Amino acid sequence: MTGLMLKVVGGWLAVIMAGFPLYASMIVATVLFLWLGGFPLSILPQKMAGAMNSFPLVAAPLFILMGHILAAAKVTDRIVEFASAVIGWVRGGYAHVSILTSIIFAGMVGSAVADAAGSGAIEIKAMKKAGYKPETAASITAAAATIGPIIPPSLPMVIYGVTADVSIGRLFMAGVVPGLLMGISLMVMVAFVARREGMARQTFAGFRNIAITFGRTFFALMTPVLLLGGMFSGYFTPTEAAAVACLWALFLGFVVYRTLTVKQLPAIVMETIETTGLVMALVMAAGALGWCLSVSRLPQVFTPWILSWVESPLLFLLLVNILLLIVGCFMESLAALLILIPILAPAAASYGIDPVQFGVMMVLNLIIGTITPPVGVVLFIVTRIAEVPFETMARVILPWLVPLLVVLAAIMAWPPLTLWLPRLILGS
Amino acid sequence: MTSISLKFLDRSLAIIAGAVLIALLAVVAAGIVSRALGTPFVWTDESASYLMVWLSMLGWMVATRRGVHMRVRALFDTLPIRGQVIVEAVFLLVIAMLGAIIAWQGLHLVQSNADVDAITLPVTLAWLYVPLIPAGLVMLVQALIDLVALRPAGGGLDIQHRSAPL
Numbered sequence: 001m002t003g004l005m006l007k008v009v010g011g012w013l014a015v016i017m018a019g020f021p022l023y024a025s026m027i028v029a030t031v032l033f034l035w036l037g038g039f040p041l042s043i044l045p046q047k048m049a050g051a052m053n054s055f056p057l058v059a060a061p062l063f064i065l066m067g068h069i070l071a072a073a074k075v076t077d078r079i080v081e082f083a084s085a086v087i088g089w090v091r092g093g094y095a096h097v098s099i100l101t102s103i104i105f106a107g108m109v110g111s112a113v114a115d116a117a118g119s120g121a122i123e124i125k126a127m128k129k130a131g132y133k134p135e136t137a138a139s140i141t142a143a144a145a146t147i148g149p150i151i152p153p154s155l156p157m158v159i160y161g162v163t164a165d166v167s168i169g170r171l172f173m174a175g176v177v178p179g180l181l182m183g184i185s186l187m188v189m190v191a192f193v194a195r196r197e198g199m200a201r202q203t204f205a206g207f208r209n210i211a212i213t214f215g216r217t218f219f220a221l222m223t224p225v226l227l228l229g230g231m232f233s234g235y236f237t238p239t240e241a242a243a244v245a246c247l248w249a250l251f252l253g254f255v256v257y258r259t260l261t262v263k264q265l266p267a268i269v270m271e272t273i274e275t276t277g278l279v280m281a282l283v284m285a286a287g288a289l290g291w292c293l294s295v296s297r298l299p300q301v302f303t304p305w306i307l308s309w310v311e312s313p314l315l316f317l318l319l320v321n322i323l324l325l326i327v328g329c330f331m332e333s334l335a336a337l338l339i340l341i342p343i344l345a346p347a348a349a350s351y352g353i354d355p356v357q358f359g360v361m362m363v364l365n366l367i368i369g370t371i372t373p374p375v376g377v378v379l380f381i382v383t384r385i386a387e388v389p390f391e392t393m394a395r396v397i398l399p400w401l402v403p404l405l406v407v408l409a410a411i412m413a414w415p416p417l418t419l420w421l422p423r424l425i426l427g428s
Numbered sequence: 429m430t431s432i433s434l435k436f437l438d439r440s441l442a443i444i445a446g447a448v449l450i451a452l453l454a455v456v457a458a459g460i461v462s463r464a465l466g467t468p469f470v471w472t473d474e475s476a477s478y479l480m481v482w483l484s485m486l487g488w489m490v491a492t493r494r495g496v497h498m499r500v501r502a503l504f505d506t507l508p509i510r511g512q513v514i515v516e517a518v519f520l521l522v523i524a525m526l527g528a529i530i531a532w533q534g535l536h537l538v539q540s541n542a543d544v545d546a547i548t549l550p551v552t553l554a555w556l557y558v559p560l561i562p563a564g565l566v567m568l569v570q571a572l573i574d575l576v577a578l579r580p581a582g583g584g585l586d587i588q589h590r591s592a593p594l
Contacts, residue, residue, distance in 0.1 A: 058452060061483055246453055273445045284488075
């Protein structure tokens with residue numbers, strides 16, 4: 001069976017590279033394995049539906065819905081206003097505002113794309129107006145957007161948790177410290193660049209202004225408090241938190257800020273459904289292929305093989321990170337995540353690496369892949385907003401990867417950065 | 429005639445999927461409220477999971493109709509237009525076949541689970557597998573429609589696709 005699976009995996013990678021739709025490539029591989037292995041083909045639809053028959057996974061469409069509601073309600077504009085009052089007055093203030101906005105927004109949405117698309121336009125416009133180079137403004141916005149899926153809630157962590165059978169609540173908590181570190185490391189980088197390039201700052205409008213903008217943004221700022229507080233206190237599960245967050249986002253849009261109209265709802269719902277379909281087609285196809293992988297015992301053969309070559313867990317993690325960074329440059333992060341989890345997660349477990357630490361590391365690495373050229377969805381978005389050539393962006397973004405890679409190396413080398421908070425709150 | 433049928437299909441998909449999404453939100457919220465009131469409903473988790481299966485399949489159909497599924501285009505785009513057309517035609521034929529397999533095998537699953545009861549809901553397990561049949565059929569029909577419409581436009585093939593919103 002393992003030999004058959006290896007052949008199927010080889011053919012599968014070939015059709016992916018040829019340009020076959022990713023979800024369909026996984027279904028082809030599953031059909032081939034089932035057919036050649038003498039299994040009934042009914043296993044395919046059974047495992048596809050089975051992969052979706054999961055209460056924790058319900059969090060995914062609900063978090064997507066919340067992101068669309070918040071975007072339509074233009075909640076980000078208010079957060080940018082608050083962040084400007086707090087930090088806009090230091091050197092390179094506009095860039096710091098972009099990062100602080102991303103940190104706050106990360107506690108409300110679970111995706112880097114939602115972050116970049118939601119706050120990117122207003123931030124990049126402000127930075128350009130203040131005399132920042134457009135490509136630098138876009139790079140800072142893109143790098144800051146990667147914090148989105150690291151600080152909870154997080155769409156990729158829901159998918160990792162469901163696929164690798166790891167507690168989503170623990171993964172969420174494990175992302176808090178690395179997410180904050182990403183923000184701090186980017187701010188340190190901005191401080192250096194701002195001094196060198198003489199980046200502009202905003203005028204300090206006084207503490208009274210901070211208090212006023214805080215008051216105006218209060219209900220929006222309560223979103224992460226409600227979400228994280230509810231989850232971390234054990235009052236509701238991540239899935240339930242997603243539902244509460246959707247209702248809260250509707251409350252913000254309709255009652256508090258009155259920026260949302262009933263007319264916008266059909267478009268919000270359809271956007272959510274399309275995005276859910278796009279993501280879930282991959283997740284369900286990966287569920288069927290994952291069953292084939294486990295039946296073929298490929299991970300059980302792969303793990304001792306890699307153990308015989310690499311003894312140190314740290315070296316294993318380093319090799320995994322290099323592999324993920326390369327894959328992330330060329331493949332969609334979600335697809336890479338789903339393809340590699342069934343192979344890499346068992347190997348990591350055999351080294352005694354905590355699945356929560358491994359999950360956060362894998363997600364962070366592949367999210368960095370969303371801003372690395374040539375294939376990076378967040379990079380595409382900011383390039384379009386800033387109206388700069390993609391070739392320029394592909395070059396200018398590179399130094400901004402360094403602070404993120406430093407955080408990645410830190411969480412790889414020092415497990416307490418990810419494991420301390422979940423252990424403190426939920427115990428070991 | 430075909431375009432009217434497809435419009436009807438798109439509209440029906442949008443209405444049903446919208447209703448399922450709202451129901452999903454309502455069911456999860458009902459679970460929280462009922463627990464807070466001290467009388468937790470036992471059926472909320474299972475019904476949310478069933479609705480999740482339906483929502484995913486409906487979303488999959490919508491994404492298929494809109495032709496936005498993810499793909500790696502780097503090598504494909506380097507092919508000459510004639511090569512692209514041939515490769516895409518083969519892809520579409522394979523996708524049509526996969527759609528037929530999913531719909532046909534989905535039908536078998538529905539039949540074989542028609543007498544297996546759900547745990548907390550007054551329905552059978554077959555309802556989990558019912559949306560596989562239209563999902564497979566939409567995959568099949570859309571691939572055939574795309575195959576018929578397949579022709580080079582401008583600098584290459586006009587193939588839509590979207591990125592994952594991570």
